[in-house]
Amino acid sequence: MARGALSAKALFSVAGEGSRYLAASALALGVDFTAYVALIRLADVAYLVAAPIGFALGLAAIYALSVRWVFAHRRLTDARVEFVIFASIGIAGMALNQVVIYAGVEQLALSYEMAKIVSAAVVFCFNFGLRKLLLFTRG
Template identity: 35%
Template sequence: MRSVLKRPVTQQFIKFAAVGILSFLVDWIMLVVMVELFHIDFLVSTTVSFLTSVALNYALSMRFVFEHRDDMSRKREFTIFAILSCIGLGLNDLYMFVGVTMLNVGYQAMKVIATFCVTWYNFFTRKKFLAG
């Protein structure tokens, strides 16, 4: 077990998960506040909360999880991150829409499911395109 935790990818994923948990909490709290307190549509709320958490996730991920690639400018790095995040947002909103409107899953439960699915996409695409 100990040798598994020493693998660089495993350590990197643990850091990624910690950043992700914090980002998820921001996402979750904003979603619930916008839906429950301000009565904003769940799909609008999930989009706004997702985008906010992505900004936080970018800052923390590039500082603590992934190293800046020497062969890539910060502008290009952010552009790639933004494109990957837009795809993640599309997946997130698709899961939320299908789960809530078609499968009749509560929006809070569906947010957990959507986040779990999009997390795997985020890790592997960011690792492939952004990790140094």
Template identity: 40%
Template structure:
């Protein structure tokens, strides 16, 4: 149980850093550089995803010897895109039900983030982590 708690804490730290990178790149590209916000969000998501993959597979999860790094990254990407879809579905539902006031949007985003965080950890642990095998 101690190892699982330690792994969850490491996952949280990596997630916080990835979020800062995502928001930072989005801001720099869309504000000072004036790029389209939607394009900027796509780029920032990709930059954050690459960091998240590298940090997660180095510090949080143990590489499975029966899986190539390229396959590992593809699975990581697919799981992340499913998380993004879950986030978008929750955001759309929240805005439809609660409206688009700042409080409604941010409250919905907190819920979406919590649910996607659980999805990301559980799915990555199941499909990518070698666990105690090493």
């Protein structure tokens, strides 16, 4: 019985972190998108230059929220190493996004919009899962 209670407690903890990560992801997307649009519309920056700047600002936002609010435990003590791994997972997630969208459109004949929705769900799980496993569990 105690083992089942521990599992339920762990599941509840991960669900809470997942919910907070979803909210943090939405905020980070807002930072990314706002910076992207502002750079293009207000600063006359080319969209292909604005996109990685927005992505980088969104990445910084999700990292800050993850370490301060989303996750209860940090595995690594060196924040620089932690951020490099965190960012690498984000870049891998961006590559996965491309693969899922391509497969959805070209192989499954999904609309661009539906492929993006599917990709967003897959990449969210990928990013959350890897970051939780590699960076934010007890060592």
